[in-house]
Amino acid sequence: MTPATQSEPVATATGQVSEAVLSVRGLQAHVAGQQVVEHVDLDVAATGVTALLGRNGVGKTSTIKAVMGLIGRSGQITLEGRDIADLPTHKVAQLGVGYVPEDREVFSALTVTENLRIAERKGHDHQYDLVYDLFPELKERGSQAAGTLSGGQQQMVSLARALLNTNRVLLIDEPTKGLAPRLVQEVGQVLARAAEVVPVLLVEQNLQVVRDLANHAVVLTGGRSVHAGPAAEFLNDPDLTQRLLGVSTGAEGAV
Numbered sequence: 666m667t668p669a670t671q672s673e674p675v676a677t678a679t680g681q682v683s684e685a686v687l688s689v690r691g692l693q694a695h696v697a698g699q700q701v702v703e704h705v706d707l708d709v710a711a712t713g714v715t716a717l718l719g720r721n722g723v724g725k726t727s728t729i730k731a732v733m734g735l736i737g738r739s740g741q742i743t744l745e746g747r748d749i750a751d752l753p754t755h756k757v758a759q760l761g762v763g764y765v766p767e768d769r770e771v772f773s774a775l776t777v778t779e780n781l782r783i784a785e786r787k788g789h790d791h792q793y794d795l796v797y798d799l800f801p802e803l804k805e806r807g808s809q810a811a812g813t814l815s816g817g818q819q820q821m822v823s824l825a826r827a828l829l830n831t832n833r834v835l836l837i838d839e840p841t842k843g844l845a846p847r848l849v850q851e852v853g854q855v856l857a858r859a860a861e862v863v864p865v866l867l868v869e870q871n872l873q874v875v876r877d878l879a880n881h882a883v884v885l886t887g888g889r890s891v892h893a894g895p896a897a898e899f900l901n902d903p904d905l906t907q908r909l910l911g912v913s914t915g916a917e918g919a920v
């Protein structure tokens with residue numbers, strides 16, 4: 666008998682991923698009466714990291730917020746084939762869509778441990794072993810007020826809160842923003858380990874981090890998805906990155 670083979674996500678001719686945990690089609694979203702997402706199609710691959718890229722203000726954060734139901738949206742959003750486009754945020758989270766917001770949103774006055782406790786989702790297993798294995802420092806600093814942590818440490822708390830619950834997919838918005846190079850590397854390593862247990866949609870401006878982590882890339886311009894395909898292929902095309910991101914990336918190793 667032929668052993669069963671694990672199927673790998675394969676990019677189709679249109680650049681979409683044939684095996685996706687989360688799929689978005691024709692997404693539109695509004696903030697303060699303004700249409701900030703015009704037409705986004707994207708697939709988050711069932712394994713590894715899918716990067717959501719684009720220049721400032723093209724709608725990356727708004728796309729993620731729209732998936733979470735945090736801003737008004739229309740279009741198709743499916744999680745493992747289930748329609749979640751009309752669900753409120755708490756239901757989307759309950760179904761296993763984890764969200765790590767750009768501004769980290771830790772509760773400053775609460776301790777690190779309290780920040781984790783408050784993130785425990787009802788009806789889910791809570792993976793404290795995984796979290797403390799990834800972030801030993803958070804155990805050591807359990808009784809410290811989160812507001813007194815450094816930016817990098819607060820980012821760890823934010824990631825840990827999402828990883829605590831068993832997610833089907835994690836949406837992570839600019840986790841390395843404003844961090845010193847050493848911390849960028851540290852966060853990158855944590856993300857790599859996180860992506861071994863849960864597929865990730867990652868908004869990230871640091872293209873070296875994208876190069877290190879992402880298998881697939883979706884690129885937005887002006888609220889629209891305009892490119893999807895293998896991340897390495899995209900990053901190795903200096904003309905395309907210049908046109909879509911405004912930066913020219915070179916061959917392997919040079920971002």
Ligand SMILES: Nc1ncnc2c1ncn2[C@@H]1O[C@H](COP(=O)(O)OP(=O)(O)OP(=O)(O)O)[C@@H](O)[C@H]1O
Binds near residue numbers: 721724728
């Ligand atoms: N609360 C708001 N009120 C008005 N306009 C907003 C608001 N939030 C976002 N926008 C606008 O929506 C557009 C998309 O913003 P969004 O934050 O989604 O882009 P982004 O690609 O994530 O940008 P960045 O990379 O700078 O974080 C921008 O033009 C932004 O100015």
